[in-house]
Amino acid sequence: MSQPNLNRTNPMPPGQKLLAAQWRSMTPTRMFDYGMLPDDIARMQAMTAEGMAWDVAAESLADDQERRALGALGDDHRVTAVEAYRAAVADLVFAQMAFNHDTPRKRRIYDRLSSTLSTVSGLLGDRFEKVELEFGSRYLVGWLVRPPQGEARGTVVVFGGQSGWGAAYWRHADALAARGLATILTEGPGQGETRLRHGVFLDVDVPAAYSRYVDFVYENQSLGSAVGVFGNSLGGLYAALTAAADRRVQACCVNGAPARPSLLGHRSFDEQAAAMLGTDDTDRIAANFRRLAFDPGRARIDCPLLVLHGGHDVLFDLQAQQPFLDGTGDGVDGRLRVWPDGDHTIYNHCQERTSLVADWFADKLARH
Numbered sequence: 203m204s205q206p207n208l209n210r211t212n213p214m215p216p217g218q219k220l221l222a223a224q225w226r227s228m229t230p231t232r233m234f235d236y237g238m239l240p241d242d243i244a245r246m247q248a249m250t251a252e253g254m255a256w257d258v259a260a261e262s263l264a265d266d267q268e269r270r271a272l273g274a275l276g277d278d279h280r281v282t283a284v285e286a287y288r289a290a291v292a293d294l295v296f297a298q299m300a301f302n303h304d305t306p307r308k309r310r311i312y313d314r315l316s317s318t319l320s321t322v323s324g325l326l327g328d329r330f331e332k333v334e335l336e337f338g339s340r341y342l343v344g345w346l347v348r349p350p351q352g353e354a355r356g357t358v359v360v361f362g363g364q365s366g367w368g369a370a371y372w373r374h375a376d377a378l379a380a381r382g383l384a385t386i387l388t389e390g391p392g393q394g395e396t397r398l399r400h401g402v403f404l405d406v407d408v409p410a411a412y413s414r415y416v417d418f419v420y421e422n423q424s425l426g427s428a429v430g431v432f433g434n435s436l437g438g439l440y441a442a443l444t445a446a447a448d449r450r451v452q453a454c455c456v457n458g459a460p461a462r463p464s465l466l467g468h469r470s471f472d473e474q475a476a477a478m479l480g481t482d483d484t485d486r487i488a489a490n491f492r493r494l495a496f497d498p499g500r501a502r503i504d505c506p507l508l509v510l511h512g513g514h515d516v517l518f519d520l521q522a523q524q525p526f527l528d529g530t531g532d533g534v535d536g537r538l539r540v541w542p543d544g545d546h547t548i549y550n551h552c553q554e555r556t557s558l559v560a561d562w563f564a565d566k567l568a569r570h
Contacts, residue, residue, distance in 0.1 A: 217253065224256045227365075227470050228296055231545065235552035236370045237292035242267070246296075260297035261311065264290040268318070280325055287322045288372065291315060295370050302365075302473035304398060312398050319345060319369055333386060335414045340402050342414055343395040344368070345387040347375035348424075354384035356428030356452075356567035357419045359412065363435030363459075364474035367393040371434065373552075377560035383567065384425050386415050390440065392478030403480040405490060408440055409447035416450055428452050428567035432559065433459060434547050435517075439496060442526050446501035453566035454503060455559055457510040458547040460518045461496040461525035464488065471517070498529035506535040506566050510555065512544025 233243050242263045249259040271286035294315040301308035323330050329352075333344040345368055348354060358378050360371045368389045375385035389396045391411050392404035402411070412431070419425045430453035433441025438459025445454035465472050465488060476482045479490055507530050511520050520540070530536035539558065541551050548555040 217255075221250050221256060223470065224300065225250070228299055229545075229549065231549040231552065232366075233292070233296060235373065235549045236295055236366060237288060237372050238296065239289050239292070242289060242293060255300070257297045257300035257307065257311065260293050260300070261314075264293035264297065264314075264318075267293060284322060284325055287318055287325075291318050291322070291369050291372070294318065295366065299365050302470060303477050309398055312394065315369070316395055333415075333418060335418055337402060337406075337411055337414055340400045341396070342391075342402065342411060343389040343400070344415060344418075346425075347372070347379060347385045347387065349379040349382050349384060351382065353424055354426045355382040355564070356426040356430065357384040357386060358430040358432050358563050358567075359386045359388060359415045359419070361388055361390060361412065361431065361433035361437030361440050362393060363437045364392075364471065364478060366434070368395075374432065374556055374559070377556045378563065381560050381564040383560075383563060384419075386418070388412065388415055390437075392480075397478070397480075404478040404494075405480070408494060409444045412440060412444040413448045413450075416444075416448055420450065426567070428569075430454065430563045430567055432563070433457065435459060436463060438523075438526075439463060439494065442496050442503060442507075442529070443494065443501065445503050445505055445507070446496070446529065449504065451505055453506045453508075453563055455508040455510065455562065456523065456526050457555075457559075458512060458515055458518060458523075459526070460522040461498075462522070463491040463494060465491070466517065468517075496525055496529060498525045501529055502531050503529050503536075504531040504534055507537070508559065508562050509536070509538045510548055510559070511538065511540045512546060512548050512550075513540060513542040514544060515546045517546050 230243050246259055267286045267290035271283045274282035298308050298311040329348045331346050333346050335342045360374055368387045371387050378385045391402050391406050396402045416429050419429050431441040431444050431451050432455040434457045438456035441454055442456050445451040475487050479487055509523050509526055527536050541548050
């Protein structure tokens, strides 16, 4: 009689395998950093544990938060309504992340996310407003967050990476606003509405595109005359390239970015890179990454630079960020801050990280 194979393991069902991969990419610490409420995170864990699809679970949380917002508005509790709508936005940020490619479902979720942001803008007025900037024959999108007092001491342009953009960094804007700084939460080339609605991909002149947001600051006196750029994940590369190309930038922070990007062999990362460029051709993606590399022999950052790194970053090691520091000009204040146990972009120390960065920008931009 044959003996059972005791080494055989039951394969994980495809749905469970996908959810496990999604939880690795969209961790609870990342959710909290992007503004998701702790009870929504716990409910998300429970719903997906029961087998609910990621996007369905996240959007159902947004449904509940929107109902809470409408109830608050009915009672004329506008502050609570804004809080609930913001929670819904964070839920929708993660709902759309379930899809790396631009599927009809992803587009519908992102349209809803943008519509919810417009609803918040209607409640907050010019403290939170949409920015649409001409770029060639198309448009770049962003969201302007002003400090409570209205007049800003300066403005920080915040960049995202491959899957988190714009309103995902609203908590960064909160911290900067508390220090008297305005923020533009960008959806740059290959990101958000700029890609999904206006068709601007990552094959354009990226520093020139982000300099359009710098133009906007200088065209609006209430935003101050000092501009900083703050890039997260691959957005850190775009921030460094912009700072090197645009001498109006007066401070630059790079958080967990590779100076020389490449395909990593990770399904999510590589599919997101394909979506940002609008092609699945790996040769074209690799060539575009080479085009975007930061070379300290050619690019120089002449403004103060702060580089952040997590010792447990599974995507990019510290050496991947060294060229940014090597690219600072003579006498430029270039600093490195490492969290030895920090994960990618320091999600697991997000409050400490955000406060440190906001203080740094307040100090640097105040000099101007």
